[in-house]
Amino acid sequence: MTPEDMDLLAALGRARAGVRIETEKPYLIESRLAPLARRESYDSIDALIAALRSKREERLIWAVVEALCRSETRFFRGRETFAQLRDQVLPALSQRRRETPIRIWSAACATGQEVYSMAIAAAEAPGLFPGARFEFFGSDLSERSLEKAQAGIYTQFEVQRGLPIRLLIKYFESQDDTWAISPRIRQMVRWKRINLLADLSAMGRFDVILLRNVLGGMEASLRGKVARALAALLPEDGVLVLDPEDDASEIDEVLTPAPGGHGIYLRDPSIRAAAAA
Numbered sequence: 001m002t003p004e005d006m007d008l009l010a011a012l013g014r015a016r017a018g019v020r021i022e023t024e025k026p027y028l029i030e031s032r033l034a035p036l037a038r039r040e041s042y043d044s045i046d047a048l049i050a051a052l053r054s055k056r057e058e059r060l061i062w063a064v065v066e067a068l069c070r071s072e073t074r075f076f077r078g079r080e081t082f083a084q085l086r087d088q089v090l091p092a093l094s095q096r097r098r099e100t101p102i103r104i105w106s107a108a109c110a111t112g113q114e115v116y117s118m119a120i121a122a123a124e125a126p127g128l129f130p131g132a133r134f135e136f137f138g139s140d141l142s143e144r145s146l147e148k149a150q151a152g153i154y155t156q157f158e159v160q161r162g163l164p165i166r167l168l169i170k171y172f173e174s175q176d177d178t179w180a181i182s183p184r185i186r187q188m189v190r191w192k193r194i195n196l197l198a199d200l201s202a203m204g205r206f207d208v209i210l211l212r213n214v215l216g217g218m219e220a221s222l223r224g225k226v227a228r229a230l231a232a233l234l235p236e237d238g239v240l241v242l243d244p245e246d247d248a249s250e251i252d253e254v255l256t257p258a259p260g261g262h263g264i265y266l267r268d269p270s271i272r273a274a275a276a277a
Helices: 003-017 026-039 045-055 058-068 079-097 113-124 143-151 156-160 165-171 220-231 269-276
Strands: 102-106 134-140 153-155 172-175 178-181 189-193 208-210 239-241 255-257 264-267
Touching: 003 026, 003 045, 003 058, 026 045, 026 058, 045 058, 058 143, 079 102, 079 113, 079 208, 079 239, 079 264, 102 113, 113 134, 113 165, 113 189, 113 208, 134 143, 143 189, 153 156, 156 178, 165 172, 220 239
Parallel strands: 102 134, 102 208, 134 189, 208 239
Antiparallel strands: 153 178, 172 178, 239 264, 255 264
């Protein structure tokens, strides 16, 4: 690929999804575009990019952008974070919500492991209010990732990455050489393709929003915008979950880190009232 090709890919990623394309790592870009080129019946990545320039076809543009977006995920990625959500956050929310559903959104769910991990964590949470109810939502930019997430079928390698054997046996069914999430868990989740750069105000309120493994891959100028847009969907006692290493300085007016340092941020009314004064 030429420097001009790299510039084109970087511009498309930035404009369409706010993602930062690592042009200094051409081998990584090639590894992501090669399967797409084969799937689209192009002889090479160069032919794919040539078509991108000549056709300017929206479907192909989005297919390229989706392929370039990071989608690394696994079950219970960040075990300490999920333990704190399971043992502290969800029980506390259930006691306040009682029989009102607790709404949880994995805003970049990739192939579904994160939102299914949240559903399992809720099922395993101690001290829930009797009759506590949960609603789970998973969204991603990639339609192909969402298709896999909705199917809820994973390879042996995928379930071995982070999923304890006890939970595998309890919440999955063996299907030949794959594992399928139990229908009870799978049917708890609703799915939608969402671009986080779009207007999110129509999404409604969520008690817990997970935005993990996302901000670090976005253009720096857009990270705060996206995080603030999601934080605005939280109620007073809502929770935003980021990666522990994410820079949350742009949302510290309305959110404060929860004790433990696992990327869990809480709304703090006193901070917000002081900022508004």
